[in-house]
Amino acid sequence: MTRVTISDVARRAGVSTMTISRVVNNRGEVHPETRERILQVIEELGYRPSSVARSLITQKSQTVGLVVPDITNPFFPDIVRGAEDVAYREGYTLYVSNTDEKPDREALVMERLESSMVDGLILCAPRQPGEQLHPLLKRHRHVVVINREVPLELAGSVVNDDLFGSMRAVHHLLASGRNRIGCLAGPPNSRTGQLRVQGFETALAATGQRLDPTLIETCDPNEHGGHVGLLRLLERHPDLDGVVAFNDLVALGALLAAQEKQLAVPTQLAVVGNDDIRMAALATPPLTTIRIDRYVLGQMAMEMLLGQIQGKPCRTVTLRPELVVRQSAP
Structure with missing residues (x-):
């Protein structure tokens, strides 16, 4: 037709x-x-x-972009849903792009969204280092970054207090009598992972323990990464009796590795995740984790972005997570 x-x-x-x-x-x-x-x-x-013709006249497309590092990770769909609900309510269309955890692909996606004349951009947990990311942020009129603080002249930020959450997890393990605690740190280029490692180190240092860097293992942010990462930690530290994971997917992989090694969880090894994805409560045993309200994270990011489009200044908002205790680390 x-x-x-x-x-x-x-x-x-x-x-x-x-x-x-x-x-x-x-x-x-x-x-x-x-x-x-x-x-x-x-x-x-x-x-x-024609929305294209109208955008050329008004310089507004009523569209916004949202970039995530891994759309298959259950952490991100709830963020997308929160952002989408706000965008829909305010008459905007949301374009979602996945980067497969690749910094180069993330940069390319940002360039393509700029060419598409989106009115604003939400960037989730960017993997590019600052010297590459910041020039790209400058090219977008309005930007909000999730789970990474950037200079306010470049973008607003909505961040989870990862330092606090990681310290809370370690304190919980210490209070339950764990003496040899490891950290499955996630990818080394993740700012979230870096902050969680910092929280891990800070909590242990507060007890007077000497930091042993061999208790920290970087890994892919998925089940395979957690599985391989815990096996490596156990090779170096057979006496490991507790582990804090980068996220719940990594923790689920760690549970599988513990099962392979015939380590009873939590009797011999306690495991704490991060994020409280839906699968966490369904694991065997159910996973103790640090809960982050991902839907609210997405809502707040979109509301902040639309505020920028309307002329409001960039700002940083920090959300505090909570500990959810289940059977993997009672």
């Missing part, structure tokens, strides 16, 4: 395309009878204005 154009409407209504544009965009003076006739023709022909 041929798309109805503004010229088709103008021909049928007997007016200029400029007059049609004034009516569609509700701008300028148009005689009430003429306006009524044009609206009737628009309805009869089923005309829908």
Whole structure:
């Protein structure tokens, strides 16, 4: 079926395309009878204005981009849902892009969204180092970064207090009598992972323990990474009796590795995750974890972004997570 154009409407209504544009965009003076006739023709022909043409005139596309490092990770869909609900309510369309944890792909996605003239960008847990990321942020008019603070002249930020959450997890393990605690730190280029390692080190240092760097193992942020990572930790420290994981997927992989090594959880090894994804409560045993309200994270990021579009300044908001105690580390 041929798309109805503004010229088709103008021909049928007997007016200029400029007059049609004034009516569609509700701008300028148009005689009430003429306006009524044009609206009737628009309805009869089923005309829908081109969003591309409108964006060239208004410099607004009513679209925003949201970039995530791994759409298969259950942490991110709830963020997307929170952002989407706010965008839908305010009349915006959300474009979601996945980067597969690859910094180069993340940079390319940011460039393509810039070319697509999105009104704003939400960037989740970016993997690029600051010297690469910051110039790209400058090219976007309005940006909010989730789970990483950046200079306010570049973007707003909505972050989880990962330092506090990691310290809370370690303190819980220490209070339950664990003496040899390891850390499955996630990818080394993750700012979230870096902060959680810092929290791990800070909590242990507060007890007077000497920090042993061999108790920290970087890993992929998924089940395989947790499985391989715990096996490596156990090779170096067979007496390991507690572990804090980068996220719940890593913790689930660690549970599998413990089972392979015939280590009873939590009797011989206590495991604490991060995020409280839905699978955490269904694990065997159910996973103790640090809960992050991901839906609220997405909502707040989108509300902040739309505020920037309306002229509000960039700011940083920090959300504090909570410990959820289950059977993997009672």
